[in-house]
Amino acid sequence: MSSHSNISSSKQLEPCYILRPIGYYLLFLWIIGTSLNAYVLYIFIRYKNLRQSSTNIFIFGLVFADFFGACFEIPLPTIALLGCRWIFKYVGCVLEAIIAYFSGCSNMYMLCFISIDRYFVVTRLFSGSVITITHAYVTVICGYLLALFWTLLPVIGWSSYDFEGVGASCSIKWEERSLNVISYNITIFIFVYLIPVMIIMITNISAYNVIRERRRRTSVNLHESYSQRHFLIERRVTYTVILIIGGYLLAWTPYCIMSFIRAFIDAEYFPPILGTIPALFAKTSVVWNPLIYVVRNGNIRHYLPFYRNNLSKERNRTSDPARFTIYPFSTVQLPLTSTPSSRHT
Numbered sequence: 456m457s458s459h460s461n462i463s464s465s466k467q468l469e470p471c472y473i474l475r476p477i478g479y480y481l482l483f484l485w486i487i488g489t490s491l492n493a494y495v496l497y498i499f500i501r502y503k504n505l506r507q508s509s510t511n512i513f514i515f516g517l518v519f520a521d522f523f524g525a526c527f528e529i530p531l532p533t534i535a536l537l538g539c540r541w542i543f544k545y546v547g548c549v550l551e552a553i554i555a556y557f558s559g560c561s562n563m564y565m566l567c568f569i570s571i572d573r574y575f576v577v578t579r580l581f582s583g584s585v586i587t588i589t590h591a592y593v594t595v596i597c598g599y600l601l602a603l604f605w606t607l608l609p610v611i612g613w614s615s616y617d618f619e620g621v622g623a624s625c626s627i628k629w630e631e632r633s634l635n636v637i638s639y640n641i642t643i644f645i646f647v648y649l650i651p652v653m654i655i656m657i658t659n660i661s662a663y664n665v666i667r668e669r670r671r672r673t674s675v676n677l678h679e680s681y682s683q684r685h686f687l688i689e690r691r692v693t694y695t696v697i698l699i700i701g702g703y704l705l706a707w708t709p710y711c712i713m714s715f716i717r718a719f720i721d722a723e724y725f726p727p728i729l730g731t732i733p734a735l736f737a738k739t740s741v742v743w744n745p746l747i748y749v750v751r752n753g754n755i756r757h758y759l760p761f762y763r764n765n766l767s768k769e770r771n772r773t774s775d776p777a778r779f780t781i782y783p784f785s786t787v788q789l790p791l792t793s794t795p796s797s798r799h800t
Contacts, residue, residue: 469621469727469728471539473728474536474537474539474621474623475536475537475539477536477623477731477732477735478532478533478534478535478536478537479537480735481529481532481533481536481735481738482533482537484525484529484738484739484741484742485525485526485529485530485533487742488521488522488524488525488529488738488741488742488745489522489525489526491742491745491746491749492518492519492521492522492525492526492741492744492745493522493526494745494749495518495745495748495749496515496518496519496522499511499515499518506588507588508588509572509586509587509588509590509591510569510572510573510576510692510696512588512591512592512595513565513568513569513572513591513594513595514565514569514699514748515595516561516565516568516595516598516599517561517562517565517566517569517699517744518744518745518748520557520558520561520562520565520599520602521558521562521740521741521744521745522741523554523557523558524554524555524557524558524559524738524741525738525741525742527554528551528554528555528558528738529738529741531543531547531550531551531624532551532623532624532735535622535623535624536623541618541622541623548616548617548618548625549610549616549625551624551625552609552616552624552625552626552627553606553607553610553616555624555625555626555738556602556605556606556626556627557602557603557606558741559707559737559740560601560602560605560606560647561598561599561602562703562740562744563647563648563651563652563703564598564601564602564651565595565598566651566655566699566700566703567651567654567655568591568594568595568598569696569699569700570654570655570658570659570662570696570700571586571654571658572586572591573658573659573662573692573693573696574658574659574661574662576692577662577665577666577690577693578661578662578665605643605646605647608639609627609628609639612635613635613638613639614627614628614635614636614639614640615627615628615636616628619730619731619734620727620728620729620730620731620732620734621727621728621730621731622727623731623735624731624734624735626714626734627639627640627643627714629714629717629718630717630718637718640718640719644715644718648711652704655700659693659696659697659700662693663693663697666690666693695747695748698747699743699744699747699748702740702743702744702747703740703743703744705743706736706737706738706739706740706743707737707740709732709733709736709737710733710734710736710737712733713725713729713730713733713734717730
């Protein structure tokens with residue numbers, strides 16, 4: 456069997472006319488994902504005021520994990536798909552799997568932290584988050600360390616990493632039925648997926664119910680009291696978080712279902728390409744997270760060059776001056792009519 460009929464020494468290669476379009480798709484994801492995440496990271500680092508809320512710190516942790524995955528993990532399967540063969544040997548397979556797994560686990564934990572933070576902010580509307588900035592940084596680091604812990608276990612002998620699908624990417628060994636592999640798969644299913652998803656669902660449903668109940672009791676708009684404007688801000692932030700979580704789960708759920716089938720049922724009748732497509736589709740999460748955040752977040756949009764130019768033109772066209780202020784416990788920018796005191800700031 457020639458090198459052009461195998462993408463690895465043990466995986467049958469699909470025809471190049473199937474693999475290369477997928478490779479170009481990954482190349483597109485790499486360019487967009489790296490650029491978007493790098494831009495959001497730059498804005499966070501450049502402007503200190505964006506790091507004054509616990510929610511933003513957790514989102515910073517989420518974006519950093521996405522950037523790390525987009526920048527260092529996507530290129531390997533992209534090159535393999537475009538070249539129709541895996542050229543990085545087994546060491547490259549393990550490295551690609553570690554980076555992808557670390558990024559995915561980190562994202563899950565960051566979304567869990569964001570959901571808990573949003574729950575506290577919404578339910579304790581006027582006291583802000585009970586999570587301080589220092590606590591947020593420590594929590595992000597702990598999330599990374601926990602993700603690294605699960606990632607390194609296969610390296611030291613509890614389960615292992617292996618090629619998946621057509622062999623253009625690698626992951627945890629799902630299909631082996633040994634006690635070593637099955638015990639690890641069950642453990643990560645519980646602690647990396649099931650428990651975090653339950654926390655995410657419970658906290659976001661609770662926060663949504665609080666928002667819905669408050670909407671029934673009062674009419675919220677920008678011309679009413681400070682407390683109602685505060686509520687409007689936090690409602691929008693919560694909806695943004697729900698969109699980010701929804702995008703992540705949408706990207707990863709097909710892969711989770713396929714992995715569950717491979718690990719606990721039987722994947723013998725699935726062609727290799729069906730093991731590859733969900734894994735590659737999951738990588739779209741590195742684009743959805745920063746894209747949703749940029750579209751929904753006024754603070755981030757405010758620093759876009761074309762947005763600032765349009766904002767300046769809009770201000771020049773109107774005689775009603777307004778300025779943007781950043782609420783310290785929120786990630787959303789609220790336009791407020793200028794006051795005498797604000798004109799001097």
